Amino acid sequence: MKCKRCGKETTNPAFCSRSCAAAFNNRKYPKRSKQQKHCKHCGISIISGRSTCDACNPFYVDWSIITLRDVKGKALYQHSARVRQVARSVYRQSDKAKKCIVCGYERYYEVCHRKPIKDFPDDTPISVINDIDNLVALCPNHHWEFDNGLLTL
Known part of the structure; x- marks a missing residue:
């Protein structure tokens, strides 16, 4: 053969x-190359596999207008978990180092709020709570020390 x-x-x-x-x-x-498509609601051209643009997407959330009160209203418990999830996304998209700022450990890091979520008033937008200047990467050990007052940043 x-x-x-x-x-x-x-x-x-x-x-x-x-x-x-x-x-x-x-x-x-x-x-197959991706073809240029148009948003099915407003007609703006998009170059992805999606059928709507960000402005028309019903699942797109503008975190600059959503407040802590809004998040607490939707999540009866563990509302801070959603805020932390957005914080991790903001930090990942930033140009900050993806390692512990204290010891330099880079295999795994946790995103920590310099000012805790509980210290913000309920009318604070999530974008302010998760501002990149309020976020820092720490290894689990230094994160615990920071949360328990043994480490200052």
């Missing part, structure tokens, strides 16, 4: 190697 791509003798009924199989099949079925 001969390889469909290169013509070498092979025991496999179609191809002599995975490389030949991939080259043959990739030429036959080329990758």
Whole structure:
């Protein structure tokens, strides 16, 4: 039997190697490039697999207008967990170092609020609580020390 791509003798009924199989099949079925689409609500052009833009997306949340009171109203308990989740996202997207600022440990870090969430009034927007200047990366040991007053930043 001969390889469909290169013509070498092979025991496999179609191809002599995975490389030949991939080259043959990739030429036959080329990758599709993403097409420019338009938002189904407002018509703005978007270049992703989504059907709506950020402004029309019903699940998009503008954290600059959502307050701590709004989050507490939706989550009867563990409202701070949602605030911390947004904080981790803000920190990940920032250019700050992704390691403990005290010891430099970089395998795992936790995002910590310099001013605790509980110290903010209920009418404070989440974007203020999770401002990048209020967030810091700490290893679990230094995070515990900071939360228990043994470490000052």
